[in-house]
Amino acid sequence: MASPPAMEEVRATSAWVASRASHVVVDSSGIERVVDTIGDSIPKVEWDYEGIHYFDNGPLTVQYLFVLDALNFCFWPDKDLSYDHLALGLKEALEKDKSAFDAGRLQNYTGPQLRELLKWPRPLPLEDERLRLLHEVGHELERSFNGKASNLVKSSGKSAGKLVALVTRHFPGFRDHSVYKGHQVFLYKRAQIFAADLWGAFKGQGYGEFHDIGSITIFADYIVPAVLRQLGVLQYSSALMNTIEADNEIVSGTEEEVELRACSVYAVEKMRELMSRKLGKQVLSVELDLWLWSCGVQSPSLRHHRTLSIYY
């Protein structure tokens, strides 16, 4: 089945970058090795394997996941902060006050209030941007979806691709794209992870039912590229490797940064095709992502690239 346009954009533009990349190489023999080694047995990683997310099987869970994914980026500048703090902090805040994520409230949070909500003792990385995005979510939910992220999901007609398109059209903060060698490249990490989180949380039912969940790609963050490199699927130029090893920042929108992310998406799509051809097995990119990401976060010594970005 053809991918819906938003997802087709991600696949096509990632492939375009991979075919012209000079800092990152996708090693097809590395992909073959991984597929031969893991064969049929990709570890099935349970969504929320750490029990850190809010879940009540209803619309408030959708509101929670949308707020979570609006803020799901750039934890590394504070070495003690991680995604888990965000997920758990928002969960506890919502348990304490069920109206904490009402659209009107989202538009008015201040820095100190957000820190208090997350029980974080100092300014968050890119805190101003986090606030701006929170306000944007509240404002646009109120303007177009009667204040409810669940209405946004209902409007997508059980299509993950349509949901990604809707989210990126309505909420500029989710428009994860860059210009590479003069061409626009779309990766839509946080919009796609929102669809995947719904699918995982609701176990493919209700708000998590999508007939095209297979159209979603992986979520190009700073963990998955590092895992793919460790597996021998990606190779970096020595200059890029040195930058990463030295923990030097890679500026958002540079060729290096776009290649790291786009080549990761492309490599996993190739891995998926090979699994289908060699093993006759249809694996979802979401499943591959969860496996790769969980490998990465369980390996604290893994060095990843550092980019200040609101997208991941």
Ligand SMILES: Nc1nc2c(c(CN[C@H]3C=C[C@H](O)[C@@H]3O)cn2[C@@H]2O[C@H](COP(=O)(O)O)[C@@H](O)[C@H]2O)c(=O)[nH]1
């Ligand atoms: N590709 C991919 N990237 C993901 C996630 C998730 C969270 N997914 C959870 C949701 C349900 C499941 O239970 C998953 O566990 C966060 N990230 C990204 O990682 C980085 C944070 O790293 P650190 O600083 O070490 O916490 C940051 O860029 C963040 O945006 C994922 O699933 N895939």
